Amino acid sequence: MVLIPKSQFVHDKMVDIDSDSRQKVLIVDDEIDMATMLEKIIRRRCDCDTRLADSAEAALDLLRGWHPDVILTDVRMSGMDGMSLLRRVKEFDPNISVIIMTGYGTIEMAVDALKQGVYDFFQKPFDNERVVLAVQRSLERTRLLRENKHLQDYLDGRVPYHGFIGKSRKLRQVMDLIARVADTDVTVLIRGESGTGKELAAKALHSMSKRADRKMVTVNCPALPELILESELFGYVKGAFTGAVQDKKGLFLAANHSTILLDEIGDIPMSLQTKLLRVLQEKEIMPLGQTRTYEVDVRVVASTNQDLEEKISQGEFREDLYYRLNVVTIVMPSLKEIPEDIPVLAQYFLNMYARKYEKPGTTFSPEAIECMLNREWKGNVRELQNTIKRGVLLCENKIITPANLFADNGNSGHLGPLAVDGICNKDYRDAKDQLITRFSRMYLTEALKNSNGNVTLAAAKSGLERQAFQRLMRRYGLKSSDFKVRKNN
Numbered sequence: 465m466v467l468i469p470k471s472q473f474v475h476d477k478m479v480d481i482d483s484d485s486r487q488k489v490l491i492v493d494d495e496i497d498m499a500t501m502l503e504k505i506i507r508r509r510c511d512c513d514t515r516l517a518d519s520a521e522a523a524l525d526l527l528r529g530w531h532p533d534v535i536l537t538d539v540r541m542s543g544m545d546g547m548s549l550l551r552r553v554k555e556f557d558p559n560i561s562v563i564i565m566t567g568y569g570t571i572e573m574a575v576d577a578l579k580q581g582v583y584d585f586f587q588k589p590f591d592n593e594r595v596v597l598a599v600q601r602s603l604e605r606t607r608l609l610r611e612n613k614h615l616q617d618y619l620d621g622r623v624p625y626h627g628f629i630g631k632s633r634k635l636r637q638v639m640d641l642i643a644r645v646a647d648t649d650v651t652v653l654i655r656g657e658s659g660t661g662k663e664l665a666a667k668a669l670h671s672m673s674k675r676a677d678r679k680m681v682t683v684n685c686p687a688l689p690e691l692i693l694e695s696e697l698f699g700y701v702k703g704a705f706t707g708a709v710q711d712k713k714g715l716f717l718a719a720n721h722s723t724i725l726l727d728e729i730g731d732i733p734m735s736l737q738t739k740l741l742r743v744l745q746e747k748e749i750m751p752l753g754q755t756r757t758y759e760v761d762v763r764v765v766a767s768t769n770q771d772l773e774e775k776i777s778q779g780e781f782r783e784d785l786y787y788r789l790n791v792v793t794i795v796m797p798s799l800k801e802i803p804e805d806i807p808v809l810a811q812y813f814l815n816m817y818a819r820k821y822e823k824p825g826t827t828f829s830p831e832a833i834e835c836m837l838n839r840e841w842k843g844n845v846r847e848l849q850n851t852i853k854r855g856v857l858l859c860e861n862k863i864i865t866p867a868n869l870f871a872d873n874g875n876s877g878h879l880g881p882l883a884v885d886g887i888c889n890k891d892y893r894d895a896k897d898q899l900i901t902r903f904s905r906m907y908l909t910e911a912l913k914n915s916n917g918n919v920t921l922a923a924a925k926s927g928l929e930r931q932a933f934q935r936l937m938r939r940y941g942l943k944s945s946d947f948k949v950r951k952n953n
Contacts, residue, residue, distance in 0.1 A: 487512045487603045488530060492523045492537035492549065493565075498588070502536065502595065509596040512603060520544035520552075527556050529674040530647055533606040534599060539566040539573070547577065554581050559609040561602035565590060626668035628661075629812045630805030634797040638665070645792050646672035651744065653729075653789045654767040656796030659846030662767040663727065665794055669765055670723040678722035681715050686731040694736055700752035716749050716760050723763045729789065730770035730781065737782045744788040764789070799841040799848065804901045806848070807941030810836055813849050814864070817856040826862040828855075830913050830947045835866045837905055905940045908933075909947075917947035 489512050493499040499516050507514055515530065517523040521543055523535065535553060539546035550562050564577050567588040577585050583605065584598040628639055645652060646669050654662045663682070670680040688696060691705075699714030716724060726732070732740065743749055744764060748757040766789050775781035799806060810828065818826040828836075832855070841847050855864040907926075915922040923933035937943070 487533040487607065489514045489534045489536065489599060489603070490517060490523060490526060490530070490532040491515070492517045492520060492535060492541070492546070494518050494538065494541045498538075505592050505595060506599055510599050510603065512599075520546065520549035523549060524552055527553070529672070529676060531557070531672075532560060533610075534561045534563065534602040536563045536565060536595075536599070539564055540568060547580065550577070550580060550582060559606055561606045563598055563602060626671060627664045628668070629809050630802060631808060632797070632802040632805045634802050635805060638794060638796065639668075641792075641794055642668050643672060645669070647674055649763050651763075651789055651791045652765045652794060653792070654765065654794045654796065656767075656769060657798045657844055658769050659841075659844035660796035660798055661845055662769075662796055663725065665796060666723075666725045666765045666767060670725075670763075673723065673763065675722050675763060680723045680725060681719040682725045682727060683715055685726055685728050690733045690736065693732070694739070695752055697736070698739065698749050698751050701754050705752065712751075714749065714751060716743060716762055717758065719762045720760050721762075723765060726764065726766040728768055728770075729766040730768040730772055730775060734780070734782070737785050741782065741785045741788060744785075799844050803837065804905075804940065806836055806841075807833065809845060809848055810852055811941070813852040814856065817853050821856055823856060823859075823862060826856060826859060826864065828864045828946060829866075830909065832864050832866050832869055833942075833946060834906070834909050834913075835869065837902075837909070839870075901940070904936060905942070908936055908940060908942055912937075912942065912944060912947040915947075917944040919944050 489506055489510070491499050491502055491506070491514060493502070493516075496518065499518070503514050503516060506512065512533075515526060515532070517526060519541055520537070523537070526532070535549075537546040537549055544552075546564055546566070550564070553560050553562055558581070561583040562581065563584045563586075564582045565586055565588060566573070573585075583602050586594060586598070626639075626642075628635060642665060652666075652669060654665050656662050666682075667680065670676060683693075683697065685693065695705075695712065695714070697714050697716055699712050699717060701711050726740075739750075743760070743762075746757075747761070748759050750757045772781055772786055772790075776783050776786060810833075814826060814828065818824055836848070836851075843850075851869050852864075855868040858868040859865070908922075911922040911926050912919070915925065919933060919937070920930055923930045926933060928936075
């Protein structure tokens with residue numbers, strides 16, 4: 465590690481985007497030598513990323529953008545002391561584990577610190593083994609607390625993690641990758657079918673970055689003609705063209721020190737691709753009619769639902785621009801790839817629209833659930849969301865049926881219980897998991913339907929213990945109440 469002046473004593477560790485996601489430890493101490501020595505010990509013995517701050521105020525500045533799992537802080541520092549920092553950290557995130565270290569410790573101080581939520585407390589000079597053990601235990605504690613909170617948030621129907629809803633392996637991998645690269649300036653290309661949440665992923669990247677305090681700028685590339693798009697991106701000076709009666713600052717300048725999302729980058733004209741390449745290479749722009757360039761500090765995120773490799777082969781997209789954009793690729797999965805998330809998404813949207821349209825207690829009929837699971841969602845999450853909005857608006861007696869959801873009563877796009885179209889194009893484990901998930905959900909749905917929601921009877925007919933059957937129901941998001949026959953009053 466290279467030491468830097470105390471006035472700049474907040475440094476970042478370079479993120480290796482190919483490594484596993486690691487937890488984070490923040491060390492807060494105004495004694496540079498002590499903090500540096502402690503960092504070396506932790507980085508050598510614990511699998512984590514580290515940062516240093518020379519004051520409590522500097523540590524608080526780091527919290528939102530970097531969000532550490534564990535904080536080790538001295539008690540006596542100039543400005544805000546360690547105990548005050550502890551209280552601010554607990555207000556920000558009570559799941560962060562805080563370890564207090566001091567050269568002036570007393571039993572009373574240790575007891576008071578533990579009462580206020582400190583995970584561990586030790587005096588300087590400290591024993592290296594004890595520090596390593598305390599950090600390892602703190603990292604494990606924070607991991608478990610956060611996993612439990614995420615699970616509870618799903619169960620309670622609270623706001624999902626940065627807008628993401630679901631628990632499938634593919635979605636978790638996407639969320640993990642976003643978290644790993646969010647706080648870097650690396651260019652990101654987000655790919656995926658229409659309606660898979662590409663803009664949501666871009667917003668998550670921005671909100672978890674050090675640029676989050678500035679508004680992200682979004683550009684819908686296909687929506688504007690070439691000349692207008694160019695002037696919008698790079699700006700122009702008065703007299704640059706007919707109608708340019710005054711200078712205009714472009715969107716790249718507007719996004720300075722922030723993030724710009726180039727939505728549907730595959731539709732950008734070739735002439736603009738050259739200028740965009742210059743921005744990525746030189747970090748500078750030239751407005752229309754201007755003879756000088758302006759430096760910009762912009763994090764570029766691009767999205768597309770097109771096959772850029774095919775466009776390159778047809779001469780419609782610059783290969784050098786593609787490689788500049790494609791530093792890190794995030795692929796948003798389609799609903800066909802994550803069918804296990806459909807019930808979670810459906811319930812989330814149902815709760816949202818039931819509140820909005822004042823229809824509390826609205827539920828899906830078993831047939832509606834089955835139709836949603838069997839449907840081919842070409843519009844992905846966006847289509848599912850709009851379909852459930854329609855269902856909430858049209859349902860009677862607060863029960864959503866296939867007829868409320870679909871104009872074709874749910875018959876169109878039925879894939880059958882074990883549809884295998886394109887299955888050999890998938891990874892073996894993904895294909896196997898998808899078929900098992902599909903079979904299990906349809907089997908359980910049919911068993912519950914035939915038993916009128918009686919779990920004991922359904923389990924007996926299935927040859928399973930009741931508890932095992934209930935575990936499967938929880939895994940696949942099924943509730944017995946959704947299968948009980950309701951009588952109209």
